[in-house]
Amino acid sequence: MTADNKSAYKAKREVKVSVKNLTKKYGDLLVLDNINFDIYKGELLCIVGPTGCGKTTFLNCLSRFIPITEGTIDVDGVPADPHIHNIAFVFQEVSAIPWLTVEDNIRFGLRIKRLPEDEIEKRVERMLDIVGLTKYRTYYPQQLSASMEQRVVIARNFAINPDLLLMDEPYGQLDVKLRYYLEDELMRIWKELGSTVAFITHNIEEAVYLAERILILSPKPSTIKEEVIVDLPHPRQFDDPKFVALRDYVTESIKWW
Amino acid sequence: MSEDREVKIACKGISKTFHVPGQKKLLHVLNSVSLEVYKNEFLVILGPGQSGKTVLLNCIAGLIEPTQGSILINNKPITGPGPDRGMVFQRYALFPWKTVVQNVAFGLTIRGVPLKERMEVAQHYIDLVGLNGFEKSYPAELSGGMKQRVGIARAYASDPDILLMDEPFGALDAQTRYAMEKELRLIWEKEKRTVCFVTNNIEEAIYLGDRVVIMSALPGRIKTEHNITIPVPRAYTHPDFLTLRKQISEDTDLVL
Numbered sequence: 344m345t346a347d348n349k350s351a352y353k354a355k356r357e358v359k360v361s362v363k364n365l366t367k368k369y370g371d372l373l374v375l376d377n378i379n380f381d382i383y384k385g386e387l388l389c390i391v392g393p394t395g396c397g398k399t400t401f402l403n404c405l406s407r408f409i410p411i412t413e414g415t416i417d418v419d420g421v422p423a424d425p426h427i428h429n430i431a432f433v434f435q436e437v438s439a440i441p442w443l444t445v446e447d448n449i450r451f452g453l454r455i456k457r458l459p460e461d462e463i464e465k466r467v468e469r470m471l472d473i474v475g476l477t478k479y480r481t482y483y484p485q486q487l488s489a490s491m492e493q494r495v496v497i498a499r500n501f502a503i504n505p506d507l508l509l510m511d512e513p514y515g516q517l518d519v520k521l522r523y524y525l526e527d528e529l530m531r532i533w534k535e536l537g538s539t540v541a542f543i544t545h546n547i548e549e550a551v552y553l554a555e556r557i558l559i560l561s562p563k564p565s566t567i568k569e570e571v572i573v574d575l576p577h578p579r580q581f582d583d584p585k586f587v588a589l590r591d592y593v594t595e596s597i598k599w600w
Numbered sequence: 601m602s603e604d605r606e607v608k609i610a611c612k613g614i615s616k617t618f619h620v621p622g623q624k625k626l627l628h629v630l631n632s633v634s635l636e637v638y639k640n641e642f643l644v645i646l647g648p649g650q651s652g653k654t655v656l657l658n659c660i661a662g663l664i665e666p667t668q669g670s671i672l673i674n675n676k677p678i679t680g681p682g683p684d685r686g687m688v689f690q691r692y693a694l695f696p697w698k699t700v701v702q703n704v705a706f707g708l709t710i711r712g713v714p715l716k717e718r719m720e721v722a723q724h725y726i727d728l729v730g731l732n733g734f735e736k737s738y739p740a741e742l743s744g745g746m747k748q749r750v751g752i753a754r755a756y757a758s759d760p761d762i763l764l765m766d767e768p769f770g771a772l773d774a775q776t777r778y779a780m781e782k783e784l785r786l787i788w789e790k791e792k793r794t795v796c797f798v799t800n801n802i803e804e805a806i807y808l809g810d811r812v813v814i815m816s817a818l819p820g821r822i823k824t825e826h827n828i829t830i831p832v833p834r835a836y837t838h839p840d841f842l843t844l845r846k847q848i849s850e851d852t853d854l855v856l
Binding site: 395490491520521544545546547548582590591599600 | 649650743775782800801803837839842843846849852853854
């Protein structure tokens with residue numbers, strides 16, 4: 344959490360996404376107030392904030408689902424453009440395409456990108472293998488549990504090698520033991536593919552478990568209150584004193600309850 | 601631990617099986633579950649995503665009948681739902697066309713309690729859950745945490761002996777959950793009832809419970825139980841809490 348710690352972290356990284364002066368208003372209501380930050384290539388960044396801080400608005404702005412009032416979002420140095428860049432999004436509500444099988448769900452984005460068939464098949468096999476769903480490849484989402492469905496969505500998103508993968512509390516409704524299992528799986532996928540991931544959560548323990556870096560948002564109108572580097576080796580243990588200290592620190596920073 | 605060792609709820613050998621439409625095999629949800637709940641105890645039933653815990657709670661509530669086994673409440677077999685058991689649901693189940701005070705007073709209204717009296721009782725519980733000032737609000741105007749407080753006030757207002765809570769904070773974000781857990785414990789300390797609280801969240805179980813009973817994955821049976829002796833109010837990151845959490849995590853099944 345020191346200044347040295349942060350500059351050391353950033354020194355060896357390449358900027359992938361650059362957000363400058365991001366401001367969002369709904370009429371007169373200012374939700375996001377002049378937010379500036381970079382996301383580094385291959386980084387797993389977690390963004391946390393107090394309940395109601397505008398995190399969903401923030402994500403929707405980043406993914407360009409909604410127009411921003413002011414500011415710019417650049418990917419690889421040029422303005423973010425859906426024709427050039429892929430910003431993928433895993434929602435809180437599971438969104439597997441119900442009329443496609445597991446493997447066709449994974450194929451879906453790859454086909455839209457018009458990749459060659461043999462490359463598509465290669466990626467589908469790889470993703471099925473990484474998420475351990477190979478034997479469920481011909482199943483439909485309704486035949487799977489909620490957590491398996493969510494993993495299909497995650498596989499589908501990672502398969503296209505997005506410039507930025509945004510995840511909005513994807514494990515919110517699942518039980519805690521399962522959450523840890525899926526968080527470990529996410530780490531494996533992330534490490535293997537080297538994707539750039541911004542994971543948004545209200546769960547501070549989850550953020551400390553996953554993140555290389557945590558951005559802490561203030562209450563509305565949101566700005567970036569603080570930035571914390573999580574310099575702990577994987578696998579992380581929730582009862583490790585260093586983990587606990589970091590969790591307590593971030594909790595104190597946003598605690599309203 | 602509570603000195604009231606009077607048994608309020610006695611479940612013996614509860615099994616529940618469902619016929620699933622379109623499938624030949626039966627779904628065994630509960631497998632001979634026996635459980636006693638003591639007067640004014642805060643009992644937590646903890647289990648993974650699919651362990652039959654809601655089905656067990658619904659059997660105790662009298663909403664469904666076990667396939668086998670018996671349930672005695674105050675030593676009498678149950679024949680269906682009753683005013684002795686108040687319920688709080690995960691998705692609130694509030695009447696959207698009724699105000700907060702009308703929702704809270706509902707159980708009393710249908711029992712024919714006179715208006716003045718039921719408004720007083722409702723007000724008492726609205727104050728208890730910290731929603732003073734919101735009496736005339738509608739559920740759509742409230743946050744998730746506030747809606748659930750209405751649910752809790754409503755359950756209390758009918759003056760049940762027993763409160764049954766089915767993952768009441770499961771739909772809330774992690775921080776609102778912490779806030780509600782703290783609130784609930786404070787409310788319960790002020791007005792103790794026998795509580796049966798179902799959750800899949802280990803931290804929540806340890807924070808709230810006097811005793812935690814752990815259910816296995818389907819078919820659900822009781823694996824083990826833990827008495828929680830950490831003094832209240834409990835701190836989630838206290839070393840004793842974390843040690844117990846690790847232990848309980850090992851006792852819990854992973855269901856993918």
